[in-house]
Amino acid sequence: MKDIRIWDGPSKPASGGEPELTRRSFLRTGAAAVGGMAALAAALSPLRELASDDIPNFDQFLQKHYKEMTAAEMEQALERIRKKVEDRYAVRPHLRDVKPMEGVEFVYALNLSRCIGCRKCVHACVAENNQSRSPEIQYIRVIEMPRGTLDVEKGNHHYDRPTVPDADHFYMPVQCHQCANPPCVKVCPVEATWQEPDGITVIDYDWCIGCRYCEAACPYWARRFNFAKPNLPKDQLNPNMSYLSNRPREKGVMEKCHFCLHRTREGRMPACVEICPTGARKFGNVLDPKSEVSEILKTKRVFVLKEEVGTLPRFFYYFDERYPNTLDPEALAIADRLRAEEGDAYGCLPGASGPRKDFVAASTPEWWNGARA
Amino acid sequence: MRTYLQFLIRCFRLSFVGDYRYYAWMFLLTVFVLLGINAYCKQLVYGLATTGMTDQVSWGFYIANFTFLVGMAAAAVMLVIPVYIYRNRELHDLVIFGELFAVAAIIMAMLFVTVDLGRPERFHHLLLRFNFPISMLTWDVLVLNGYLLLNLHICGYLVYCAYRRRQPSKLFYIPFVFVAIVWAISIHTVTAFLYSGLGGRPFWNSAVVAPRFLASAFAAGPAFLILSLSVLARFTTYQVPPKAFMTLRNTVAIALSISMFLLGSEMFTEFYTDSAHGASAKYLFFGLHGRHALVPWIWSAIVLNLVAMLLLYLPISRRLPVLQAACVMLIVGIWIEKGMGMIVPAFIPTPLGEIVEYLPTLNETLVTLGIWAGGLLIYTILVRVTVPVLTGRLTYDQEFSVATDMRSPNVAAAPEAHS
Amino acid sequence: MADPPHITIDGVPQNCNGCHQIFHSNSPAGATLNYHQEIRLQHGLNNRCVNCHDSQNRERLTLRDGATVSFAETPQLCAQCHGTVFRDWERGTHGKxxxxxxTNSDAQRRLSCTECHNPHAPRYEPYKLLSGPNTLRMGEQVASPTGGVRDEQSPLQRWLRGIDPKQRDHPITNGARP
Known part of the structure; x- marks a missing residue:
């Protein structure tokens, strides 16, 4: 290997003397440089397929965080989004920024005794909130659970039957629980998600950087990521939209249930409540003592999922009492009369202290391992 | 100033100079870098759907490699502590290679986070609304950048002083060295807290994650340095004292033992308790509901680590080839264990009990390889430039020639050129 | 529910009493119906028409104490037996x-018993369910147990077919229990 001098030293020359900048080495260096640039250009070539509306324009790039925008800046941003929606979906959307109402804290309650697992809520939500149809994004997951457990690992997300409900299962829909102590908000590095005064945790889709830390932090698997460009047919766009809720999303950002805030902040019910055929879903203002959710919290036995993680969900599950509430004199009187008229009305013999033995045997679920009990 | 610019230019030009093996190595790395750039461009166009990640397993290969590399960066401290606290002589001149590797590893770690972002062009939002100190990710951004700057300063200062034939002023680097010791531990602790602070992921929600990360990093990092110093000793005229390998070997053996002990503690807690929180660990080690994609991986990792540990404690590993083999084994073992074995199972089953498995896609793998190749490229250049400077063959008044630098089979080792 | 209910016979709107005041029901037991054969009475112990319908005026409903209420006041009738449910309904914890x-909005409307339940067979019919989630592999729409559609048009699909055949064999689960 010969000496290669890489610069003309300022002081004493070494043995070689002349720098070897010959025509040959020049050509070689030049060829290497050209080859390198060509390879780099080839490597970058997929960028040509980047859709033009995928690249943020100057206004979007400089758009401020939701909380920092003035009214005029917000109107400018809304107009930009309206135009983009119009370009993409050929519909002029009714887009606005709906603010929370004073003295309102939203709470959701779901009656597990009534849910039949028909998944109408899932599809109503998708239609209302302009989720991507392919790849598919859904905010609500309905889990078919075997009776006798609340362990979601025993549930089935992909149940399919000719009809529901199935006698051996109950159905547990899960969506964003709008926690009062939300871990997703805590972890976001850029404050792209936060809790609003009415209890709804929202996302600024124009601020999210797509790190998916919130998705890892959520104990309810409520958050969804746009892994590809959302695909929503033009004729299925819901033009009634707001900045923080159901306006069309971009590739690479998070989204999640927001209690249909563009509806609920105007007094309407969320889409999932409106569609539910059994009235299992209840929604309202917990600060109003006369609201349905306040009544449920007062009078029903409610529970929240994963209470031990300390997230303080605003989403409560409850059951109807299967037996009349024995503390309610009115109900007690009715029960007594029915028992007198019908004898063995509830699967209990009059005067017996517990369920019948054959009832226990018949209702034991299949997965139950008697040996471990 | 002019001298400094000249120094940078000379370093830049020097990085293009070497023998055929150097060119072959750099060419190979460049090819992988270009493949990685190409794959990343596809990811930019089509979104993260080009990866194997899903809403169920929302972090994968990228974050796994990120975690591993933060550990590798922190491991430089295992050279610094013996030298600056215990006054170890053999390692003294080698510290700088650890710090250079830390620089390369931090850059790789940052690249892995960047390619994991869905909206990388919004990176500046971090500067505008920085959720500090609430979000652990912001802590990570701070400590990683701080660590990068610290190491760049320490290495850059020492190398430049050697270039100027000046004695480095202690005031300008010793305080930074001690800050860097604490800082190195902090970067991996913060990275562990990133995971262990999430109550919704029982697999991560364990206090032992941070100590485990540190222990495994302090095994894998020095093991990598053993390998890179072997390369240095083999291909350049740089003199690596043989005792240095033995010191590093002890470090690796002890750190690996602690790491295995902590892993065992974690496994005991998960499996003896046998609660619903152990589902992820069950999936990792034995499979769950008939799904067991990670089982062969984690057991190979454990076997590799155990064999490496055994070798390191036996006198046989005083021989360099055995030591190198053990190092390769434990690096691979730890890479599996704290990469895929730590990140992926936390998502399986999902918080709603669904089991969706994860495997990286080809595109994702190419991006990953590209970043690794880029990091090694940076490290190679840094070492390439540093060695002649430290050995006094490249100084402000001293010319440099390749023949005296590379130990080539074609050329007998030339006598030292400088006076 | 309209009060009283109407039916249309040969294009002429008719009330209940249009027939029932001419043709009197012959049997109070009502085991077999000659008319109203579409009615399937599956209301448990409550298996007599006149338990609820006033035997004199078919456009009224009868309570146990002999008083009558209009069809719009059905909940009062149902409450006689379903006390706990009525209590819940009044509070808003049952029903829709x-x-x-x-709470004080004019737009709010609580459905009454017979708007959800068929009074003659109040138990819900088995319900047809909508398709299940197909979100497993984003962009790659594998037919789910509930018949999801494979989307051939997705750019990702076109690209994946060209570049990475291994992708399509990605070992995803469909979540079904083995």
């Missing part, structure tokens, strides 16, 4: 509310 969640 439409329009608005604001």
């Amino acid at each position: 509310t439409l329009g608005s969640w604001i």
Whole structure:
């Protein structure tokens, strides 16, 4: 290997003397440089397929965080989004920024005794909130659970039957629980998600950087990521939209249930409540003592999922009492009369202290391992 | 100033100079870098759907490699502590290679986070609304950048002083060295807290994650340095004292033992308790509901680590080839264990009990390889430039020639050129 | 429910009493129906028409104490047996509310018993369910147990087919229990 001098030293020359900048080495260096640039250009070539509306324009790039925008800046941003929606979906959307109402804290309650697992809520939500149809994004997951457990690992997300409900299962829909102590908000590095005064945790889709830390932090698997460009047919766009809720999303950002805030902040019910055929879903203002959710919290036995993680969900599950509430004199009187008229009305013999033995045997679920009990 | 610019230019030009093996190595790395750039461009166009990640397993290969590399960066401290606290002589001149590797590893770690972002062009939002100190990710951004700057300063200062034939002023680097010791531990602790602070992921929600990360990093990092110093000793005229390998070997053996002990503690807690929180660990080690994609991986990792540990404690590993083999084994073992074995199972089953498995896609793998190749490229250049400077063959008044630098089979080792 | 109910016979709207005041029901037991054969009475112990319908005026409903109520006041009738459910319904913890969640809003409307339940067979019919989730592999729409559609048009699909055949064999689970 010969000496290669890489610069003309300022002081004493070494043995070689002349720098070897010959025509040959020049050509070689030049060829290497050209080859390198060509390879780099080839490597970058997929960028040509980047859709033009995928690249943020100057206004979007400089758009401020939701909380920092003035009214005029917000109107400018809304107009930009309206135009983009119009370009993409050929519909002029009714887009606005709906603010929370004073003295309102939203709470959701779901009656597990009534849910039949028909998944109408899932599809109503998708239609209302302009989720991507392919790849598919859904905010609500309905889990078919075997009776006798609340362990979601025993549930089935992909149940399919000719009809529901199935006698051996109950159905547990899960969506964003709008926690009062939300871990997703805590972890976001850029404050792209936060809790609003009415209890709804929202996302600024124009601020999210797509790190998916919130998705890892959520104990309810409520958050969804746009892994590809959302695909929503033009004729299925819901033009009634707001900045923080159901306006069309971009590739690479998070989204999640927001209690249909563009509806609920105007007094309407969320889409999932409106569609539910059994009235299992209840929604309202917990600060109003006369609201349905306040009544449920007062009078029903409610529970929240994963209470031990300390997230303080605003989403409560409850059951109807299967037996009349024995503390309610009115109900007690009715029960007594029915028992007198019908004898063995509830699967209990009059005067017996517990369920019948054959009832226990018949209702034991299949997965139950008697040996471990 | 002019001298400094000249120094940078000379370093830049020097990085293009070497023998055929150097060119072959750099060419190979460049090819992988270009493949990685190409794959990343596809990811930019089509979104993260080009990866194997899903809403169920929302972090994968990228974050796994990120975690591993933060550990590798922190491991430089295992050279610094013996030298600056215990006054170890053999390692003294080698510290700088650890710090250079830390620089390369931090850059790789940052690249892995960047390619994991869905909206990388919004990176500046971090500067505008920085959720500090609430979000652990912001802590990570701070400590990683701080660590990068610290190491760049320490290495850059020492190398430049050697270039100027000046004695480095202690005031300008010793305080930074001690800050860097604490800082190195902090970067991996913060990275562990990133995971262990999430109550919704029982697999991560364990206090032992941070100590485990540190222990495994302090095994894998020095093991990598053993390998890179072997390369240095083999291909350049740089003199690596043989005792240095033995010191590093002890470090690796002890750190690996602690790491295995902590892993065992974690496994005991998960499996003896046998609660619903152990589902992820069950999936990792034995499979769950008939799904067991990670089982062969984690057991190979454990076997590799155990064999490496055994070798390191036996006198046989005083021989360099055995030591190198053990190092390769434990690096691979730890890479599996704290990469895929730590990140992926936390998502399986999902918080709603669904089991969706994860495997990286080809595109994702190419991006990953590209970043690794880029990091090694940076490290190679840094070492390439540093060695002649430290050995006094490249100084402000001293010319440099390749023949005296590379130990080539074609050329007998030339006598030292400088006076 | 309209009060009283109407039916249309040969284009002429008719009330209940249009027939029932001419043709009197012959048997109070009502085991077999000659008319109203579409009615399937599956209301448990409550298996007599006149338990609820006033035997004199078919446009009224009868309570146990002999008083009558209109069809619009059905909940009072049902409450006689379903006390706990009625109590829940009054509080809003049973049944369905439409329009608005604001308690004093005019838009709010609580559905009454017979708007959800068939009074003759109040138990819900088995319900047809909608398709299940197909979100497993984003962009790659593998037919799910509930018949999801494979999307051939997705750019990702076109690209994946060209570049990475291994992708399509990605070992995803469909979540079904083995």
